[in-house]
Each structure stands twice: as C-alpha cells, then as structure tokens.
Amino acid sequence: xxxxxxxxxxxxxxxxxxxxxxxxxxxxxTRNAIIKDFASxxxxxxxxxxxKALFESRAGGGKPDTPSCTTCHGASAMSTGKTRAxxxxxxxxxxxxxxxxxxxxxxxxxxxxxxxSVLGRECTPQEKGDFLTFMxxx
Amino acid sequence: xxxxxxxxxxxxxxxxxxTAYGPAMAExxxxxxxxxxxxxxxxxxMAFFAEMLPRxxxxxxxxxxxxxxxxxxxxxxxxxxxxxxxxTSRASDVSKTRGARKWRKGLKKGQVPERITTAPRxxxxxxxxxxxxxxxxxKVTSKADCVACHKxxxxxxxxDD
Numbered sequence: 001x002x003x004x005x006x007x008x009x010x011x012x013x014x015x016x017x018x019x020x021x022x023x024x025x026x027x028x029x030t031r032n033a034i035i036k037d038f039a040s041x042x043x044x045x046x047x048x049x050x051x052k053a054l055f056e057s058r059a060g061g062g063k064p065d066t067p068s069c070t071t072c073h074g075a076s077a078m079s080t081g082k083t084r085a086x087x088x089x090x091x092x093x094x095x096x097x098x099x100x101x102x103x104x105x106x107x108x109x110x111x112x113x114x115x116x117s118v119l120g121r122e123c124t125p126q127e128k129g130d131f132l133t134f135m136x137x138x
Numbered sequence: 139x140x141x142x143x144x145x146x147x148x149x150x151x152x153x154x155x156x157t158a159y160g161p162a163m164a165e166x167x168x169x170x171x172x173x174x175x176x177x178x179x180x181x182x183x184m185a186f187f188a189e190m191l192p193r194x195x196x197x198x199x200x201x202x203x204x205x206x207x208x209x210x211x212x213x214x215x216x217x218x219x220x221x222x223x224x225x226t227s228r229a230s231d232v233s234k235t236r237g238a239r240k241w242r243k244g245l246k247k248g249q250v251p252e253r254i255t256t257a258p259r260x261x262x263x264x265x266x267x268x269x270x271x272x273x274x275x276x277k278v279t280s281k282a283d284c285v286a287c288h289k290x291x292x293x294x295x296x297x298d299d
Binding site: 085112113114116 | 183184204207210214278279280282283
C-alpha cells in the first residue's frame with residue numbers, strides 16, 4: 001500500500017468510527033431527553049429497580065394473553081423476544097439494541113399499546129421513566 | 139431436424155418457458171411499497187397482503203385495532219386512514235390480481251372471514267396432516283408467522299411449499 005493510500009485508509013477509518021460514535025452520542029442524548037421529560041412529569045427521582053420490577057411483574061388487569069412484559073419480550077431485558085404472531089423482538093436493553101427509546105413517537109406509541117395490553121391502563125410518567133431508566137442501565 | 143435436436147429444442151423451450159413464467163405461476167402478490175403499511179403492520183407480524191381478505195374483513199379488522207386478536211394494536215388516525223385505503227383498494231373482492239382472484243375463490247356469498255387463517259384458501263392449503271408435523275418442525279408458534287415456513291413470504295412468494 002502506498003503511503004498516501006495508507007493515510008486515506010486511516011482517515012476513512014477515523015471518519016467511519018467518528019461517525020458511528022457521534023450517532024451513538026446523538027442517540028444517547030435523545031434518549032436522555034425523553035427520560036428527563038418523564039422524570040420532570042413524575043416529580044420524583046426515577047428508579048431502575050422499580051423499572052425492573054415493572055418489567056417482570058404479573059400484576060394482571062390487562063388482556064389475558066399478555067399478563068407481563070416478559071410474555072413477549074422474554075425473561076430479561078437482554079432476551080430476544082417474540083411477538084404473539086411469531087416475529088422476533090430485539091432485546092429491550094440499550095446495550096444490546098442501541099437504537100432503543102430514541103424516537104419519542106415510537107416510545108409513546110408502544111407505552112400506550114403495551115401498558116393497556118399488560119396492565120389494562122395507561123402507565124404513569126413515573127412508571128415510564130423507571131422502565132426506560134432500567135432498560136438504559138442494561 | 140433430427141430426432142435428438144428436436145428433443146433438445148423442445149426441452150430448451152420448456153425450460154425457458156418455465157424460467158420465464160416460473161414466478162408468475164407462483165402465488166405471488168405485488169410487493170408492498172407503502173411505507174406506512176410496511177412499518178405499522180410489519181412491526182408485530184409480517185405485513186400481510188391485502189389481497190388475502192375481502193374488503194369487509196379489512197374494515198372489521200382495521201376499525202378494531204385496539205382489540206386486535208387479543209392485543210392493543212391501535213394506530214394514530216392519519217396512518218390508520220392510509221392503511222384502510224390501502225387495504226380496501228386491494229382486497230380480494232376488489233383487486234384484479236391473480237393473488238386476489240385465488241383468495242376470493244371459495245368465499246361464500248357475504249362471507250367475511252375474521253382473519254386470514256380462517257379464509258377458505260388458507261384452510262384448504264393447510265389442511266393436510268403434514269402441516270401439523272411441519273408446524274412442529276419449524277417451531278411455528280403462530281399461524282400468523284408465514285415466514286416460518288414460506289421463507290419468501292415477505293416478497294409475496296408462497297409457492298415454496
């Protein structure tokens with residue numbers, strides 16, 4: 001490899017990784033903004049432990065086919081899940097699926113649907129914030 | 139023309155015809171290009187083909203998405219409107235495509251299947267004993283999971299059975 005080709009190759013790698021890491025920084029800041037918004041609505045500090053408990057709970061009140069988040073998402077935040085129609089669901093944990101919770105519209109849509117399916121009601125801002133805090137820590 | 143050249147020519151013609159018309163002979167649906175339909179319908183299951191059910195079935199399903207076969211699958215008003223228009227204009231009793239024609243065949247007058255798996259064509263095509271075995275083999279947890287067996291179902295091709 002000619003020296004200038006080598007320089008170009010190194011520069012490309014730097015640009016590529018720079019691009020990846022800056023998009024991850026952007027993703028993290030969008031997610032943090034979403035969580036911060038839930039925190040201010042909740043008015044209390046958010047808790048990853050409460051989020052974990054919510055994810056695993058079988059509180060009832062929702063539709064009989066979906067007694068818990070884990071019914072479809074798998075036993076843990078790291079698990080790959082499966083919809084009732086058989087389609088794979090990528091893990092909820094941010095470390096496994098970095099694009100999670102970076103689009104407010106999508107976050108709102110799925111909380112609306114899944115809280116109703118599992119709990120039979122909307123989730124509170126605190127529950128939503130706890131849930132996202134837990135998933136971000138995983 | 140000798141006998142053997144005739145045979146070769148005939149085989150070539152048959153082969154060429156089979157290759158050229160192969161995909162058309164298969165049960166194919168036009169691929170879904172609408173991005174709203176692809177995303178909104180395709181998040182929990184493969185975006186099914188509108189040509190599989192009559193218009194009224196889609197109206198019943200899409201107007202009751204908050205109770206979608208046991209789940210809340212409700213969609214915001216604007217995308218919902220787009221999805222309803224898409225499905226009702228391509229329904230089995232509306233579309234002129236080959237797929238639609240096949241799926242409306244066997245429907246009794248006024249019959250409105252609740253879901254694709256209760257449409258006459260689905261039942262007829264999956265009634266053999268073999269399917270129980272296949273569903274087990276491919277670990278099919280839901281009959282809605284077409285791609286478990288029909289690997290190219292997403293592209294509208296179901297002729298791999």
